[in-house]
Amino acid sequence: QVLLVESGGGVVHPGRSLRLPCAASGFTFSSSSMHWVRQAPGKGLEWVAAISYDGIDKSYADSVKGRFTISRDNSNNTLYLQMNSLRAEDTAVYYCARDRYLWTSYYMDVWGKGTTVTVSS
Amino acid sequence: DIQMTQSPSSVSASVGDRVTIICRASQGISTWLAWYQQKPGKAPKLLIYAASRLQSGVPARFSGSGSGTDFTLTISSLQPEDFATYFCQQANSLGTFGQGTKVEIK
Numbered sequence: 001q002v003l004l005v006e007s008g009g010g011v012v013h014p015g016r017s018l019r020l021p022c023a024a025s026g027f028t029f030s031s032s033s034m035h036w037v038r039q040a041p042g043k044g045l046e047w048v049a050a051i052s053y054d055g056i057d058k059s060y061a062d063s064v065k066g067r068f069t070i071s072r073d074n075s076n077n078t079l080y081l082q083m084n085s086l087r088a089e090d091t092a093v094y095y096c097a098r099d100r101y102l103w104t105s106y107y108m109d110v111w112g113k114g115t116t117v118t119v120s121s
Numbered sequence: 122d123i124q125m126t127q128s129p130s131s132v133s134a135s136v137g138d139r140v141t142i143i144c145r146a147s148q149g150i151s152t153w154l155a156w157y158q159q160k161p162g163k164a165p166k167l168l169i170y171a172a173s174r175l176q177s178g179v180p181a182r183f184s185g186s187g188s189g190t191d192f193t194l195t196i197s198s199l200q201p202e203d204f205a206t207y208f209c210q211q212a213n214s215l216g217t218f219g220q221g222t223k224v225e226i227k
Contacts, residue, residue: 045208050216061215
């Protein structure tokens with residue numbers, strides 16, 4: 001069974017940091033590009049970041065560039081999102097998602113259930 | 122940056138109706154477009170990619186068309202399980218989503 005499980009969410013003060021892991025199973029993780037997508041309460045979807053299958057190529061939305069870092073550990077089948085200098089507007093459900101292809105196509109065919117991050121003082 | 126605009130924002134329809142959702146890109150994206158379905162409290166589900174290719178396991182009543190800047194998602198005969206919010210996403214330059222279209226029961 002193909003599965004993505006996010007964790008690490010919680011309540012954090014503005015300006016602080018948080019790291020979100022996403023554990024993958026049921027497929028060859030090292031052969032898939034991966035993404036983070038977020039959804040603020042009652043709002044639409046916002047693509048956040050992507051990483052190539054080998055971890056070399058990374059891309060970010062302008063709203064998080066310079067503050068968030070996507071990374072992966074292919075030996076442990078885990079995707080990460082390091083979030084620094086958090087702001088109230090970063091409050092959202094964060095989903096990790098698998099790219100449909102080896103290369104980064106931005107078509108996401110498998111999604112986790114999400115983890116909630118709340119930035120509040 | 123490429124902006125994606127969906128219309129309508131919401132649509133009320135009955136079971137068996139044909140429903141069409143429009144997505145417009147702020148610049149040409151060839152056929153680099155996907156459609157997703159999201160139900161409340163759930164993760165999105167990929168329906169269509171490359172503008173018109175049906176994702177494995179998705180019912181054939183869903184279809185996509187278009188290229189360049191104008192795209193459509195059509196549900197040929199709406200089923201009870203299709204009441205949800207639908208998002209388009211461009212895949213030409215990063216992955217911008219449209220604002221969503223909520224399909225509600227009439």
